[in-house]
Amino acid sequence: MNRFDNQTVLVTGGSSGIGLAAAKAYAAEGARVVITGRDEQALARARDDIGHGAIALRNDAGSVAEARRLAEALQAQGLELDAVFINAGVARFAPFAEVSESLWDDTFAANVKGPYFQIQALAPLLRPGAAIVINGSINAHIGMPNSSVYAASKAALISLAKTLSAELLPRGARVNVVSPGPISTPLYGKLGLDAATLQATAAAIQAQVPAGRFGTPEELASTVLHLSARESAFIVGAELIVDGGMSTL
Template sequence: MTRFQNTSILVTGGSSGIGFAASQAFAREGARVVITGRDAAALDTAKNALGERAIAIRNDAGSLAAARELAAAVDAQGVRLDAVFINAGSAKFAPFADVDEALWDASFDTNVKGAYFQIQALLPLLNRGASIVINGSINAHIGMPGSSVYAASKAALISLAKTLSAELLPRGVRVNVVSPGPVRTPLYGKLGLDAAALEATAAQIVGQVPLGRFGMPEEIAATVLHLAAPESAFIVGSEIIVDGGMSQL
C-alpha cells in the first residue's frame, strides 16, 4: 500500500517500541518520516533502518522549550506535516502511598505538558487535512493498582484530544487517540521495577488479557496508520482501544 506517498509524518519517541513500528510502517507506505528521541545512538540506528529520506531529531519531550525547539528543527528542514503521532511518553508505576512529587512531575511533564505544547508549537507546520494521533492507554479506563499517576496522565490526553478536535477542525486538522493495552516494548523495562517484580507484573497483566498475550508494536502501529490516513476522515475526537480485550473484563 502507498497511502502516505508524498507525505511527511512526525513520530515523537520514534526510535523504539510502538513509535519505531509506526515509523517503519509509514516509511513502507511512502512517507518521509521525522522521528524524535532522547538517545542519540538509538536515533541513529532507527534512522538508518528507516532509510535515507528519514530525519532524526534529538529532543526530550517534556517542556515548552523542547516543544518549540522541535518545531523549529522541523521547520528548518523545510518540512510541512501531514500527520503527527504524539507517542513519546513516560510510564512510572508506584503504589499510591509511595508516589512523590518527583514521580508526578516527571509523568505529567512528559505525558501531558510535553504533548500539549508540542501540538501547539507544530500547528503552523501542519498542512490542511492533517491528522494528529495521540498515544493514550487503557490504564485511563481500568483502574490498575499502582498506575494512579500514569493513568491520570493518559486520561488527560484522551480529554485533550476531544477538546482539540473541536478547536482544530476549522483548520482541517483531526485529533484522535489510540489506547494500547499491554504491548511488548522496551517501555516495560522502564517502569522502575526490579527484574523479579517486572516478571511478576508481566505475568499478572497477561492473566488479565483474554487473548492471553502482550500485543505487538506492529499491531498498534496499524491502528495509528488507519487514524492518520484519509480513509478515517470521518473519525474525529475518538479513541480506539487496542488491548486484546483487556478492558472488556
C-alpha cells in the first residue's frame, strides 16, 4: 500500500535515527522526501540510502533565519508539502543545580523556537489536507531527574500542537505529536557519557519499560506515517505516546 504516492514530505533532522527511519518509510510508500540536517556528509549518505529522488538540504533547526531559508529553497524548487515531520532537536541533560543559561537557550532554540518558526515559514507551502507531526517526548510527562530543560522544551511542543492545530485547521492542515519513550538511536551516543556510564544508563532506563526493551526507530516511524496519512484525518491536536508502557508506571 503506497499511502503517499505523488506526495512530497519534509523530515527535519532526517539524516539519522528516527528521522531517517521515517524518511525511508515515507519513500517506501511512494513519497518524494526532503530531509534536513547540519552534517553534509551524513545528509549525502542518508539521501542515497533513502533513494526515490530524495532531496537533502543543510539546515540548522535552531535558527529562525535558516527556517525561512528552508521554506524559500523549497518554494524555489516549486515544492508544496503534503506532510511535515518536525523531528530535529537536541537532548541535553544536567542536574538542576548545574543547568546553565546556554544549555537552556540552546535547547529551547533547537526544540521550540526553531520548530515554531519553521512551521510558520512552511505554512504557505502546505497543501490542503496536509499533516504536521511534531516529535515530542515522554520526558514531558514523567519527571525524570536531570531532564528539566529538555522535558520543558518538549512540553512546550506538545502544547503548540494543540494551539497550532486550532490556527492551521481552517487552512486545511492538522498538527499532532508523537512522543517516544526510549528508542535505540544514535542520540544516546551523543550524551557525552563514557561507555560504562552509557551502558549503565541504558540498563536503568530499560528496567523502567514494561515492554522490557528499547523501541526501534522503525516502530516510531510507523506511528509518524499513520498520523501523516489520510486515514488519520480525524486526529487533530493529539499526542500519541510510543514508549512500551514506560509512562504508565
